[in-house]
Amino acid sequence: MKISIQHLTKIFPSRTKGDKAVHAVEDMNIEIPSGKLVGLLGPSGCGKSTTLFMLSGLESPTSGKIMFDDQDVTTLSAEKRGVGLVFQNYALYPHMTVEQNIRFPLDNMRIKKEEGNARALDAARLVQIEDLMARKPNELSGGQQQRVAIARALVKMPNVLLLDEPLSNLDARLRLQTREEIKRIQRTTGITTVFVTHDQEEAMSICDTMVVMKLGIVQQIGAPQDIYDDPNNLFVANFLGTPPINIFKGKISGGKVYIGGEAIGETKYEDRDVYVGIRPEGYIYHEDGAFTLQLDHIEVMGRDKSVVSTHEASTKPTVRSIIDSDVPLPRDATELKFNIKPNKLFLFDAETEERLR
Amino acid sequence: MAHEFNLLSQILTVFPQNAVIICCVLGVIAVLMAATIILLYLKKRPKKEPGSVGFFGRIKNNVKEKCAAVKDVFKKKPKEEYAYAGPELTKGEKFRRGLKSQSGWLFVAPALILMAVFTFYPIIAALVNSFKQGYNSMTGSFNGWGFDNFVRVLKGDTGTGGADFVQCLINTLVLTFISVPLSTLLALLISVALNSIKRIQKAYQTILFLPYLTNALALGAVFATFFQIIGTANNTESVGIVNNVLGWFGVAPVDWVGLTSPHWEIGRLSIPWAKYIVTIIYEIWSGLPFKILILFSAMQSINKQYYDAAKVDGASRWTVLWKITAPMIMPQISYLLVTGIMGGMKQYSAVVGIFGVTMGQDYDMGTMVGYLYNYIELGQMGYAFAGSLILFIIIMIITWINNKVTKKRTTYR
Numbered sequence: 001m002k003i004s005i006q007h008l009t010k011i012f013p014s015r016t017k018g019d020k021a022v023h024a025v026e027d028m029n030i031e032i033p034s035g036k037l038v039g040l041l042g043p044s045g046c047g048k049s050t051t052l053f054m055l056s057g058l059e060s061p062t063s064g065k066i067m068f069d070d071q072d073v074t075t076l077s078a079e080k081r082g083v084g085l086v087f088q089n090y091a092l093y094p095h096m097t098v099e100q101n102i103r104f105p106l107d108n109m110r111i112k113k114e115e116g117n118a119r120a121l122d123a124a125r126l127v128q129i130e131d132l133m134a135r136k137p138n139e140l141s142g143g144q145q146q147r148v149a150i151a152r153a154l155v156k157m158p159n160v161l162l163l164d165e166p167l168s169n170l171d172a173r174l175r176l177q178t179r180e181e182i183k184r185i186q187r188t189t190g191i192t193t194v195f196v197t198h199d200q201e202e203a204m205s206i207c208d209t210m211v212v213m214k215l216g217i218v219q220q221i222g223a224p225q226d227i228y229d230d231p232n233n234l235f236v237a238n239f240l241g242t243p244p245i246n247i248f249k250g251k252i253s254g255g256k257v258y259i260g261g262e263a264i265g266e267t268k269y270e271d272r273d274v275y276v277g278i279r280p281e282g283y284i285y286h287e288d289g290a291f292t293l294q295l296d297h298i299e300v301m302g303r304d305k306s307v308v309s310t311h312e313a314s315t316k317p318t319v320r321s322i323i324d325s326d327v328p329l330p331r332d333a334t335e336l337k338f339n340i341k342p343n344k345l346f347l348f349d350a351e352t353e354e355r356l357r
Numbered sequence: 358m359a360h361e362f363n364l365l366s367q368i369l370t371v372f373p374q375n376a377v378i379i380c381c382v383l384g385v386i387a388v389l390m391a392a393t394i395i396l397l398y399l400k401k402r403p404k405k406e407p408g409s410v411g412f413f414g415r416i417k418n419n420v421k422e423k424c425a426a427v428k429d430v431f432k433k434k435p436k437e438e439y440a441y442a443g444p445e446l447t448k449g450e451k452f453r454r455g456l457k458s459q460s461g462w463l464f465v466a467p468a469l470i471l472m473a474v475f476t477f478y479p480i481i482a483a484l485v486n487s488f489k490q491g492y493n494s495m496t497g498s499f500n501g502w503g504f505d506n507f508v509r510v511l512k513g514d515t516g517t518g519g520a521d522f523v524q525c526l527i528n529t530l531v532l533t534f535i536s537v538p539l540s541t542l543l544a545l546l547i548s549v550a551l552n553s554i555k556r557i558q559k560a561y562q563t564i565l566f567l568p569y570l571t572n573a574l575a576l577g578a579v580f581a582t583f584f585q586i587i588g589t590a591n592n593t594e595s596v597g598i599v600n601n602v603l604g605w606f607g608v609a610p611v612d613w614v615g616l617t618s619p620h621w622e623i624g625r626l627s628i629p630w631a632k633y634i635v636t637i638i639y640e641i642w643s644g645l646p647f648k649i650l651i652l653f654s655a656m657q658s659i660n661k662q663y664y665d666a667a668k669v670d671g672a673s674r675w676t677v678l679w680k681i682t683a684p685m686i687m688p689q690i691s692y693l694l695v696t697g698i699m700g701g702m703k704q705y706s707a708v709v710g711i712f713g714v715t716m717g718q719d720y721d722m723g724t725m726v727g728y729l730y731n732y733i734e735l736g737q738m739g740y741a742f743a744g745s746l747i748l749f750i751i752i753m754i755i756t757w758i759n760n761k762v763t764k765k766r767t768t769y770r
Contacts, residue, residue: 058665079671091662095684104680105670156670 001068001159001192003032008064010050024050026216035190039203042213048196052162056085084153088165090145092137098148099133105156123155143174163195179206200240212236234353237277237346243320248313250276259313264291264340273350282344283321289337387466394460487742494738506743517735520720524626525728533701536640541693544648552656569646577710580639584613616718627721639707648693655686691763702752
């Protein structure tokens with residue numbers, strides 16, 4: 001099912017006098033093609049969960065429209081939208097067994113017992129928990145509870161599957177495993193899926209399309225790689241990538257990009273103050289390189305080396321660059337010189353923080 | 358109220374002298390114990406040194422130590438760890454240490470003494486005296502041991518014109534097992550309603566809680582007035598508000614609480630159904646506030662996400678109530694059922710409030726506790742003792758069943 005969000009806005013009125021009303025989501029426009037996995041990404045408080053709850057029907061928008069295919073569902077109540085929702089804390093009913101939990105939506109739809117049992121078992125098989133049907137949720141591990149929650153959302157064969165921070169309650173190893181699982185389930189079922197996360201790595205690894213949000217405003221929409229390679233503004237560039245992008249204060253002068261006194265690249269834009277962003281993988285070690293960093297230490301990670309250094313123009317205390325481990329680096333050096341790959345260098349206006357394009 | 362004072366003075370008169378003696382002995386022992394232990398602490402008190410914890414500090418440490426020791430006992434640590442391993446002790450030191458290790462008794466002594474005097478002694482005395490035939494509480498004389506009291510109590514053959522035990526038992530069971538489940542159910546529904554309104558929720562909460570603050574006897578008097586029938590003199594009907602309202606629907610006035618109240622006769626028992634209705638309504642209504650308070654606060658602590666999840670899954674309000682809300686607050690519901698039934702078995706003031714000291718006509722609305730008071734008042738302590746033991750056993754059995762049943766259906770979060 002295709003989802004289209006048009007001019008969606010949600011304003012929470014102020015609780016007490018003098019408080020400002022909170023604009024949780026402002027003028028959001030997204031087209032989600034059928035059968036895709038879409039991630040809403042942003043720091044906490046950016047309105048991504050609010051958006052999800054508006055899609056589910058638990059929150060009603062202040063203005064704007066939500067369309068499922070050609071049907072306007074903006075005012076439709078949650079149970080009539082046919083969405084499956086997985087909560088951050090799973091919200092499994094503690095007094096019901098796994099089977100009863102999964103069957104719960106079917107019982108509400110008044111589906112016959114045999115058919116209901118079969119469907120519940122199918123859903124359980126899909127998430128591989130068919131052996132745990134008789135247990136109570138508190139007898140399951142976090143990962144298993146997560147699967148039950150997904151099975152409960154899938155069992156009614158929803159048009160849209162919504163996941164609210166599905167991985168945040170899992171430990172690191174399980175998180176990797178589960179996110180592949182979610183991708184697999186989404187591929188098998190072909191259900192249009194929207195999921196919310198604050199973890200950019202998670203979003204980049206499984207999303208078909210990613211929506212980056214900040215303070216209720218959509219910053220950029222696109223495939224993860226496209227956004228990474230071509231960020232709209234400083235926030236997006238900063239938010240994506242591990243290790244994060246290095247930002248320097250610099251300026252453009254005479255068609256050249258300067259950080260400190262060094263010209264590190266060329267540009268077609270006119271003279272102004274800028275933020276220069278360089279991805280960690282954008283450094284090429286060269287004895288006569290254009291850009292000088294004060295070496296702090298080198299971390300060896302096997303596949304490559306992580307060079308931790310400092311620079312007076314950097315906005316963060318350290319500058320991290322990733323160098324291929326084959327490249328010999330001089331020991332005992334206090335300074336290292338690099339050339340910068342032009343496609344890993346982004347320029348942002350110092351005032352608007354928008355990308356110079 | 359005079360009635361209750363009267364009862365109190367009677368209880369005090371029959372309270373035998375040996376209890377007072379036991380009281381005194383226990384009290385003296387406790388005081389001596391306390392004095393010795395405090396003296397020991399004081400005597401051992403060293404000169405103030407830097408880093409010394411002082412008198413209260415040492416008491417505190419001792420308590421901590423005791424707590425840790427108790428914990429270790431529960432963890433089943435081997436006892437050897439606590440064996441004394443220091444230099445050999447003098448006799449006096451050994452004695453002091455032995456005494457000190459018993460200082461925990463000091464802390465439980467106040468409660469223990471009170472319970473011994475007002476709980477343990479009466480229970481044992483009741484148990485023993487219930488087997489004395491023809492027991493005279495004033496002189497302490499009796500004709501011999503046996504089950505005579507129990508037989509007479511159960512047969513209703515007390516020869517004093519007092520209340521009938523079986524009648525009282527049936528009244529109590531009927532009133533309890535109708536009013537407690539009904540009022541719990543009603544409280545559940547009201548709490549759900551209260552939970553789902555946003556405006557003036559606090560005001561409703563306060564209003565619903567008001568009956569809890571009102572005196573039971575006063576409420577009973579008001580209820581009696583509500584259900585009053587005075588009669589039809591000179592073709593002028595002068596009846597209570599309930600009969601008035603029923604009159605609008607063409608129902609003839611019923612004597613709900615008076616001497617001509619309708620009832621069914623079964624053998625030597627009577628089933629005063631009209632009085633039952635009045636009492637059950639009273640019990641339900643007066644039991645509501647506390648139940649609502651408990652259930653409502655339990656509901657407010659349920660995570661809102663469960664309701665969101667249920668909404669997305671298309672659950673109706675009815676399904677949400679019975680499949681989610683009720684099971685989630687099952688611990689509180691079972692608590693209310695258990696305490697409600699126990700309280701119901703001990704009800705007395707409601708019946709006295711509505712029907713007066715004689716608890717209806719010839720004690721036909723008597724309750725079990727009413728039965729006990731009745732025979733204390735008549736000076737027939739033997740029957741009162743026997744009745745109280747039977748009541749004790751019945752309450753124990755009911756509570757046991759209750760626990761079995763509710764535990765099965767309760768998932769603690």
